Amino acid sequence: xxxALPGLIETxxxxxxxxMRLSVAAILAALAISLPLGILAARNGAIASPxxxxxxxxxxxxxxxxxxxxxxLLGGTIGFAPAFIALTLYGVLPVLRNTIVGxxxxxxxxxxxxxxxxxxxxxxxxxxxxxxxxPAIMAGIRTATVWVVGAATLATPVGATxxxxxIFSGLQTRNWAAVIFGCLCSAGLALLLDQLIAASxxxxxxxxxxxxxASALALILIPGLILAAVLINTRAPGEGAYQxxxxxxxxxxxxPVIVGAKSFTEQYILAEVIERxxxxxxxxxxxxxxxxxxVVFDALRSGEIDVYVDYTGTLWANAMxxxxxxxxxxMYAAVSSWLYxxxxxxxxxxxxxxxxxxxxxxxxxxxTQNVASIADLAALPSLSVGxxxxxxxxxxxxxxxxxxxxxxxxxxxxxxxxxxxxxxNEAVDVITAYTSDGxxxxxxxxxxxxxxxxxxxxxxxxxxxxxxxxxxxxxRALEPLIGAVDADLMREANAxxxxxxxxxxxxxxxxxxxxEAQ
Amino acid sequence: MILTVDQLEKTYRGGFRAVRxxxxxxxxxxxxxxxxxxxCGKTTTLKCINRLLEPSxxxxxxxxxxxxxxxxxxxxxxxxWVMQGDGLFPHMSVAENIAVTPQLLGWDAPRxxxxxxxxxDLVRLDPAQYRDRRxxxxxxxxxxxxxxxxxxxAGSRLVLMDExxxxxxxxxxxxxxxxxxxxxxxxxxxxxxxxxDMAEALLMADRIAVMHAGEIVQYDTPKALLNAxxxxxxxxxxESPLHEADAVQALKAAxxxxx
Ligand SMILES: Nc1ncnc2c1ncn2[C@@H]1O[C@H](COP(=O)(O)OP(=O)(O)OP(=O)(O)O)[C@@H](O)[C@H]1O
Ligand SMILES: [Mg+2]
Numbered sequence: 001x002x003x004a005l006p007g008l009i010e011t012x013x014x015x016x017x018x019x020m021r022l023s024v025a026a027i028l029a030a031l032a033i034s035l036p037l038g039i040l041a042a043r044n045g046a047i048a049s050p051x052x053x054x055x056x057x058x059x060x061x062x063x064x065x066x067x068x069x070x071x072x073l074l075g076g077t078i079g080f081a082p083a084f085i086a087l088t089l090y091g092v093l094p095v096l097r098n099t100i101v102g103x104x105x106x107x108x109x110x111x112x113x114x115x116x117x118x119x120x121x122x123x124x125x126x127x128x129x130x131x132x133x134x135p136a137i138m139a140g141i142r143t144a145t146v147w148v149v150g151a152a153t154l155a156t157p158v159g160a161t162x163x164x165x166x167i168f169s170g171l172q173t174r175n176w177a178a179v180i181f182g183c184l185c186s187a188g189l190a191l192l193l194d195q196l197i198a199a200s201x202x203x204x205x206x207x208x209x210x211x212x213x214a215s216a217l218a219l220i221l222i223p224g225l226i227l228a229a230v231l232i233n234t235r236a237p238g239e240g241a242y243q244x245x246x247x248x249x250x251x252x253x254x255x256p257v258i259v260g261a262k263s264f265t266e267q268y269i270l271a272e273v274i275e276r277x278x279x280x281x282x283x284x285x286x287x288x289x290x291x292x293x294x295v296v297f298d299a300l301r302s303g304e305i306d307v308y309v310d311y312t313g314t315l316w317a318n319a320m321x322x323x324x325x326x327x328x329x330x331m332y333a334a335v336s337s338w339l340y341x342x343x344x345x346x347x348x349x350x351x352x353x354x355x356x357x358x359x360x361x362x363x364x365x366x367x368t369q370n371v372a373s374i375a376d377l378a379a380l381p382s383l384s385v386g387x388x389x390x391x392x393x394x395x396x397x398x399x400x401x402x403x404x405x406x407x408x409x410x411x412x413x414x415x416x417x418x419x420x421x422x423x424x425n426e427a428v429d430v431i432t433a434y435t436s437d438g439x440x441x442x443x444x445x446x447x448x449x450x451x452x453x454x455x456x457x458x459x460x461x462x463x464x465x466x467x468x469x470x471x472x473x474x475x476r477a478l479e480p481l482i483g484a485v486d487a488d489l490m491r492e493a494n495a496x497x498x499x500x501x502x503x504x505x506x507x508x509x510x511x512x513x514x515x516e517a518q
Numbered sequence: 519m520i521l522t523v524d525q526l527e528k529t530y531r532g533g534f535r536a537v538r539x540x541x542x543x544x545x546x547x548x549x550x551x552x553x554x555x556x557x558c559g560k561t562t563t564l565k566c567i568n569r570l571l572e573p574s575x576x577x578x579x580x581x582x583x584x585x586x587x588x589x590x591x592x593x594x595x596x597x598x599w600v601m602q603g604d605g606l607f608p609h610m611s612v613a614e615n616i617a618v619t620p621q622l623l624g625w626d627a628p629r630x631x632x633x634x635x636x637x638x639d640l641v642r643l644d645p646a647q648y649r650d651r652r653x654x655x656x657x658x659x660x661x662x663x664x665x666x667x668x669x670x671x672a673g674s675r676l677v678l679m680d681e682x683x684x685x686x687x688x689x690x691x692x693x694x695x696x697x698x699x700x701x702x703x704x705x706x707x708x709x710x711x712x713x714x715d716m717a718e719a720l721l722m723a724d725r726i727a728v729m730h731a732g733e734i735v736q737y738d739t740p741k742a743l744l745n746a747x748x749x750x751x752x753x754x755x756x757e758s759p760l761h762e763a764d765a766v767q768a769l770k771a772a773x774x775x776x777x
Contacts, residue, residue, distance in 0.1 A: 113605035116570055117618045117668070118595030127618075131609050 004177035008166065016185060018161030023152040023189075026084055027145055030091030035137075037092075038099025039125065048100055055093040063090055063151040067158050071295045076302030078159030078288065078295060083152070090151055091144040098140025102133030138201045142194050149190040153182065157263060157292040159299065163189070168290040171417055172264045173497050173504070256284040257474055260299060260308035263290040264416065265497050265504070266355060266436060266490065270309045272508035274462070274478060281477035293390075294318060301343045306468035307478070311355055311458035315339070323395055325456030328354075332459050344466030348475055349482035353436055353490045356458040357391060358447035359400075360433035362423060366446045373449035374404050377430065384410040386419045386428035400454040420445070436460075436487055438495025460485070484515045519543045520581060520676050520708045521567065527575035528562050536562045538732040539576075542725075546675065547706045551719035553755065554729030560712040561602055563729070564678050567710065568597045580676065595622055598669035598677035598707070602684070604661040606653040612638070612664050613649040619672040637667040640701055641694070659686045663694065670701075679711045683718065695722060717759035720744070728752050 041048035070082030106129045114124035153164030166182025261271035275285045299305045312331045316322050336347035419431040420439040468474050496507040521544040528537040537559045544550045552560045565571040569590040578585040606615050613634045620630045635645040641663040683691050719726045720740045727737045735749040747753040
């Protein structure tokens with residue numbers, strides 16, 4: 001585990017800085033909303049219950065969903081803005097609730113004493129009520145801080161850099177060191193901020209102004225210093241005159257080409273392949289990894305990213321809302337024309353492999369139970385199917401069940417990272433494997449035939465945003481990839497990461513070398 | 519007249535008429551006691567004077583100015599106020615509690631600090647020992663004295679006091695009463711003091727307003743009250759302290775005989 005550390009630490013300034021920037025901004029914004037609102041609501045019951053009601057409802061939305069919802073609400077914007085807004089909303093409730101409860105808990109006798117001594121409403125609030133409610137409010141601020149810092153790890157799928165980048169890519173590539181490292185960093189950050197706030201509170205309470213001041217300063221300085229370190233670190237390295245010339249000659253303007261990726265290994269590898277291909281042509285590039293499946297499409301449509309790889313079946317069902325699949329080539333044609341007509345998105349071409357869902361069993365199971373096609377499954381006395389939660393919600397699961405008469409099946413939702421081991425260890429009988437996954441080869445799995453065409457085709461396609469499509473040099477740089485990655489090559493590359501524990505970059509090199517050799 | 523209460527009415531939301539046609543006047547340097555059984559409207563009357571409650575009808579004149587025309591916040595800074603209970607700010611030290619109104623009036627720090635020590639001396643609390651204590655580090659009686667000190671801090675010419683000596687043992691109470699009387703004669707502020715202890719009213723007040731069910735049934739000097747009680751309630755209220763005194767005297771006589 002420790003040999004992974006240098007690599008993780010290398011990206012720490014960027015991830016920690018992003019995390020810090022996001023969570024501190026969200027906490028401050030949440031304070032700016034909830035403190036005044038809480039004060040107002042504490043004095044006016046007509047505001048209190050709707051304000052608390054809305055904040056509580058927001059709180060019951062899982063953080064991940066709230067974050068993902070922000071993307072379409074902001075018209076497909078990804079990155080800082082949706083994450084910031086969602087986390088701000090998330091941080092409002094604890095502070096709002098504690099402000100209201102704290103202020104309402106102030107003894108009415110004391111409030112009357114303040115008025116009797118000649119304080120105005122404002123003076124009574126500032127000198128008597130807020131100081132008396134301060135412990136409750138501070139507790140709310142600390143809760144909000146811990147929540148927001150924790151939830152900021154979930155900003156990764158909407159394209160905001162955070163410590164969640166370690167966790168999400170670690171989960172997908174089964175790099176447990178990265179997952180643990182990300183968790184520890186974010187927990188450490190939450191604890192640190194919590195303790196700093198507690199310290200400044202103690203300083204205030206005991207009247208030791210200097211102690212309070214010191215912690216408040218630390219509270220401002222520590223994020224500031226981390227940010228400064230990050231800024232220095234991420235400043236673009238000086239570009240040689242030669243590279244600049246090459247880029248101008250190639251017709252690629254100064255704008256970076258932004259490459260998107262969903263959150264699984266194959267996507268990281270292909271994004272890296274695309275990125276290197278563009279860089280070789282002299283383009284400047286940028287990456288947005290770990291985007292959610294709908295988030296990434298919205299981002300392409302709005303031009304937030306320029307290029308990524310998607311799959312025809314996904315677009316057919318999710319973006320176009322079609323229910324019944326059609327054959328592979330027809331689907332590709334329909335999807336590309338729909339993309340171009342509706343959003344100006346150009347399907348540059350097919351990479352040459354499919355990453356479809358395939359019902360997979362171990363070779364041993366296929367032998368002993370005598371199954372070769374999905375149709376054979378119906379005859380089995382009992383059957384448990386492992387799949388990612390997304391699959392069970394999809395149409396094709398319904399279709400498969402009705403076409404092959406699969407009743408009384410036990411459904412086991414699990415992260416796709418775990419399903420291959422689950423079927424190998426006989427925890428489930430069948431999984432809905434991704435047909436391009438490296439573990440299909442490595443674990444000696446058999447993909448069952450689908451004679452009735454229940455499972456739609458999932459052709460991998462390079463998509464260019466309307467904007468990127470207007471830059472011919474981008475298309476030229478990526479053309480060599482079209483038709484150049486067949487299923488075996490993709491499986492092999494996936495296996496480099498998922499089975500052999502190599503890096504994404506090694507897998508990308510494998511693909512590029514094969515293409516060159518052709 | 520420093521204070522004139524003229525036909526004061528207070529009907530609470532919900533329609534309960536707590537104060538009915540109450541009228542009395544207080545001269546400068548005069549101590550007036552409001553006496554009456556629990557719930558008869560004493561606190562309500564007092565709060566209408568500094569506009570912690572808005573009167574439903576009638577007029578309050580402070581220094582011949584209609585209180586309704588004055589800014590209530592400025593009005594309250596002019597009038598000292600001792601709350602029923604003590605009403606101290608739990609998050610402030612004794613000194614900070616006392617300094618509240620002078621600060622609101624914009625006094626400078628040295629003047630405030632000097633004043634805090636003065637009023638603490640007045641209520642017989644050693645400043646060196648008590649200045650920096652928090653209210654929860656005081657006894658109930660000490661808190662009440664701080665409450666009185668706070669009301670006197672800004673040097674108001676009119677002080678409203680709601681049962682200021684309520685929670686004190688008889689000896690402290692006796693001492694504090696005497697001190698208060700000295701103080702009042704020395705400084706010469708006027709005071710309206712609520713109590714339900716008729717003996718206290720008789721001993722301390724220049725004039726007594728006896729309240730019953732929201733109304734003043736008699737407003738007179740202690741002497742006139744003792745000589746000519748105008749209402750059965752007044753008679754009843756006068757009797758209880760006299761009874762007590764008689765009973766104690768009789769006991770004492772019996773005790774002497776036994777020896
Ligand atoms: N906010 C209120 N709403 C309705 N009724 C009230 C309110 N405050 C007081 N009252 C009623 O008004 C009457 C007078 O109350 P007040 O507090 O003036 O009594 P008090 O003479 O000061 O009694 P005590 O000696 O017990 O302090 C009481 O019957 C009380 O129940
Ligand atoms: Mg009262």
